[in-house]
Amino acid sequence: MRTILITGGTGFLGRALARQLRGKARVVLAGRNNEQNRTAALATGCDVIPLDVANLASMRDAVVETRPHAIIHAAASKFVDLAEKHPHECIDVNVVGSQNVARVAMEHDVGAVVGISTDKATPPVRNTYGLTKALMERLLCSLDGKSATRLTCVRFGNIAWSTGSVFPIWTKMQADNNGLIGSTGPDMRRFFFSVDEAARLTLTALDRIEELHGQVLSRVMKAAQMREILDVWVAKKGGRWEPIAGRPGDRLDEDLIGDTELPYTREVSYDGVRHFVVSFNTRSPSPPAQMLSSANAQRLGDDEIAALIEPPKEQ
Template identity: 35%
Template sequence: MFNGKSIFISGGTGSFGRNFIRRLLEQYQPKRVVVFSRDELKQYEMQQTFNAPCMRYFLGDVRDADRLRQAMRGIDYVVHAAALKQVPAAEYNPTECIRTNVNGAENIIAAAIDNGVKKVVALSTDKAASPINLYGATKLLSDKLFVAANNIAGEQQTRFAVVRYGNVAGSRGSVVPFFSKLIADGAEQLPITDERMTRFWITLDHGVQFVLDSFARMHGGEVFVPKIPSIRIVDLARGMAGHLPHKNVGIRPGEKLHELMVPLDDARMTLEFEDHYTIQPSIRFTSVDVDFAVDKLGEHGRAVSENFEYRSDTNPHFLSVGQIADLHAKLSV
């Protein structure tokens, strides 16, 4: 569906953006790929690797509505990956987080509608489900904005959906590179926030493929949640450096002990498919009248039980220490 099309990626110089673009160029022949981000150094570095004739690099900030409208001209598909996502930083800098994650989402929506974009997929996070921190709260607001945007679009027919998943293995700013640096620097112990802590875990490759699949299966208004494994943070430390002892340092501001991707209150709107869950919109759309139990790919879903929750600590699929070690070895290559 991306052959001969123009694709726009906000936050395109990040870990997800780089891997998404690599997959696009390997599997499709896009007409144009627009990387939109605010860091000129990262764009310069990215141009050394991604220099295909279809590539375009736009400096800009999602807070700037006019620049977004300009950069999105002639675009068919949008991936919104730009965000301020460090939980403690958001707690100490709430206004900045709101301006990027909430106001930026509004600007993406307006620019997409004004330019007649066909489909928009916004990246979300497990922290948006029953949030207790500011980052999660801003992403929940963002999710709600993108779902409601299907009504706002009206006759423009721009369709919006959300992809929500957990921690991305090896992404910049995550715990894996943090542990890796400590190990490389000769640390004598690894800091563990809480030995009971669990997290959802997804590889970049899986995340990229899930977003590509979501473009193909979306009607508009869905929140797509992949079925992915969980890890125990203490097992992650053991898998990366089993010889090092651990030091409990306590949970950081805004952190949860366990993460949640489908809250209990969303169970009545949730459908289970073979490899993912779909949270249906709770509001009625004036321009989208579809059966969400059958997606655009013809996949059929079924309603989950009324007491269903998708939690990192009760997830039936946990990675073992050995599996984590194997995954870390692959990421290190």
């Protein structure tokens, strides 16, 4: 059975990956916080090891100990406003950490590395977090081909109910403030899908690594304006919402494929779903006609929003 090491595997996406890989691979989850590590071990039944990707020696220890065939690199510092205020930590984890993951994978002949990126890395980048993830994409894709290790990235928008995201925040706000939600961006449009869809996209990249190495894989996602989600939320769960001051680093729309990337992007269909492959330095013979933006994406219907705002049941 293959061994798959998931950096940041104790987080929201990592635990969903562990569930999807159950019985198919030996999965080892890794993170820094030992209490969270213990909780993830109990929730998933996986082995969990301590790891700080920003520390090269720690990364080496993890790979020597687990001897993985593949690494899914999900560890990140991912809060946009914190990264604006404290860029050092975000750069250490997302850039230096990703470099450490790639270096050690290449040194130890790990077969494949899949880095988890975000729509915030799509050009034109608006914030420090997005810049660090854009660098991770370039780093992994450029290192591909220099050793036996295949490296790729996946890029997607918001995962509903992920750690620190709006749905858990709104739930807490309502509990603390008599049902009132303060929204920092009701006019913003955002891509959303479920954690299971994010995990599936990640595993597609791993399964198709021979075809995708050195490139970034994304897929169509539906989007919604935040006020549409707020209205469904209030209709289903009660309470009310009001706009509050925005946060540094946010923008009105997010893009999955930017304008300047179009000439380097090709469309593919996997399992009937439109996917997009960005190859930074190779022109595509048939680029998509227009960029994939939350401004022009297909909108989530009220029923789809209602399904997304239900908290997922972790198994």
